[in-house]
Amino acid sequence: MAQYPAGQSPAPSTVGHPSRRAVLRGSTLAAGAVTLPGLLAACGGGAGGDAGDKTVSFGSNHSDPVDKAAMEASLKAYEAKSGKTVKINTVSHNDFQTNISRYLQGNPDDVFSWFAGNRMQFFAKKGLAADISDIWQGFDGFTPALKAASTGEDNKQYFVPFYYYPWAVFYRKSVWQQRGYQAPKTWDEYRALAARMKSDGLIPISLGDKDGWPAMGTFDYIDMRLNGYDFHISLMAGKEDWTGPKVKGVFDTWKSILAYTQEAPNGRTWQEAANTLVNKQAGMHTLGMFVGQQFKPEELDDLDYFPYPVIDPANGQDAVEAPIDGFMVSKKAKNLAGAKDLMKFLAGPQAEDAFLKVFPSNVACHAKADTASYNALQKKAVELVSGAKHISQFMDRDTRPDFAQTVMIPAIQQFLGNPNDVDNILRSIEAQKKTIFAAE
Template identity: 55%
Template sequence: MVRPRPMPTLDRRTALKALLAATGLAATPGLAACGSGAAGSDAKSVTFGSNYSDAVPRQAIAAVLDGFKAKSGLGLSINTKDHETFQQQINNYLQGHPDDVYTWFAGYRMRFFAAKGLATDISDLWGQLGDNYTAAQREASTGDDGKQYFVPFYSYPWALFYSKSTWSKHGYQVPKTFDELIALGTRMRADGLVALAAGQSNGWPQLGTFDQLNFRTNGYEFHKSLMAGKEDWKGAKVRAVFDNWKRLLPLYQDNALGRKWEEAAQGVLAGTSGMMLIGSQQIGQQFAKKLDDLDFFAFPEIDPSFGTDTVEAPIDGFMLSRKAANLDGGRKLLAYLSTPEAQLTYLKSDPTSIAASSKVDEGGYNELQRKCVEFVRNAKHITQFLDRDTDPGFAGDAMTNGINSFLQKPNEVDSVLSGIAEQAKSIFAK
């Protein structure tokens, strides 16, 4: 069977730079509102601001919106901008003449614009569509004020991915604890494999490793608080994360800083690397012709009091503009986008991600997607990846540079943490 190819993924370092501009943390001259929705809207038409600019996702979201028009009888106009341009201009866009509904992300990025008063509270709408989602997804859609501002559409989990055929050949078993993970990696090296494929030249992949180690070592609440700048980066809890990380480093692929994540993932595909911590959407691109051979497991338990109750699964979705000209039509569109019908229509283009709705008929899912569903459904808490869960300036500069320094000189962790702490104090004091 010929599988649809996965949608292209924007490089996260590019996305971080874009969000810096969007949040006013980096100056970008000449920004202009990219929407035209409010000026021309009426009660019979809804406007939709979209960052689904690449050919495959653009066609997929258009098919979804065609379904809405047929169901609702409303007209709809789509205002599509290049993915990066959309993120660069979104701050001005939302303050100018935004479309009624716009594409965005859960986590910090959603909370940022909700706190600035640039999104409409849809808590009452959640009263109608909330049973489509898990408690963890609701948590990820909630602003700092406890109200909901976001409708989840699809997600993709981060975990340790591997080739089934490679593991079967060597007789490897899924580790349940961190010690077992270390032992497995050591065995892989003895078998002549790279234990942990790693590519960090893109700048962002190892941010995901920090997330896993932190919420496994210290739990979800501490992770959330740390990402909000409320914890001490030089404290014992953060130091424990890096001490655990140092135990993993002997398993890493050499020269991670000089390798792209795509190259690292190719080693897993080829059977020369045993596993890789990455997102299903990313590594799924590399396994597009062998998706049935791709499997994964949760990052193992470090502290039994936290277990594996938190997973990383970035959620893409939609928000309702505070300046929406057609609030009622926008709410109807959001309600439609929450349905299994809409989400499955979109996912025909992407066999590596999963619909956010818990009511989706999984009969059309491949094996990887079915496992992803259970992985996310059973999570008590869902994180969004570090660059979506904290201040973009902190993620793009302090954390990326700090982690790269740690990978180069792991024995100088005190200096690394001091540098991160100093920048955190400056950034979060604003």
């Protein structure tokens, strides 16, 4: 997720979020392979014709039931307002991410769901996304930071931000009240609480990394807390040595809580891990706010979170992982005028209001969106993000997608499977990083 920035996550909470920023395993994307033969045909194809065409095609990764219904509500609001038609092509969130490069080079839809930051810039730089700077000039309600997150390396805009969702450490209030737990602020307090939970018969820290991306959030937070935001972003940009003491320190610090982490995380989805929190079997769970999708609406008030704990006081809790999801226009859009018209609507509060009414698990990007109905988690998210000095977009969005997908997924899964092999893992990461980033 959730990544997504992200499957995911990827940022929310009353019902659902997709596999927030599911990403490709192994080297499939780098090799140009497509895992589902029919995906591109199902997802692409555009919608007809010339600039006057009243039909716009929309490639959507909003595939989980509630998320899908929310996206449909936004697009129906556009149809009602404009009198135009949106042809929605919804593809599994994981499969959409897996095949995105081939999709955009083939027969893509006019508008497609995607993520801010490096993930947006990557496809803009590759010439696979349309410049929408002309319509951005008429936008209001977006902060300079959101505009920056929508801007390519050429200073042109390619993205419309829609919502964000912070990552944090989630827990059930009723379990904590029953046990007398208090939210930790420091790493030592965090580990001490985890040890207490284990002695109380709970899984202290639940984790499911079968899809490859959920554990990235833990890496990101430990790195930013230990080494600072600037180092983390430089590391994601391929400018730091993965075999150096700073990165080694991240894995050593992470290793110190593995005894309190749910066993065999590589064989468990994030939903399965989250369900241990739902079922009061686990005490803490690091994920995006979309974890709320696993809770029944009537139990959502029992869900709460605290910011990832301080490791080095020099860095404090200055950085918050809060991925931004939104939309882009394909360079090959068949109905470019219609695509831009839809993007103008998606950049307004009405689209976000329609979405969040169905799926109140995110925080709207637009300043004029209706926040009156925000639940406690959403309100807390606004405070958390607005008070942050730095906002990261999640590993699979802050670095090159090929590096995240083909190198970091197997590396982190290897670490979780064998944490005593860190030196070899880091040497492998560094060697592959040099090859991948040298190709820029």
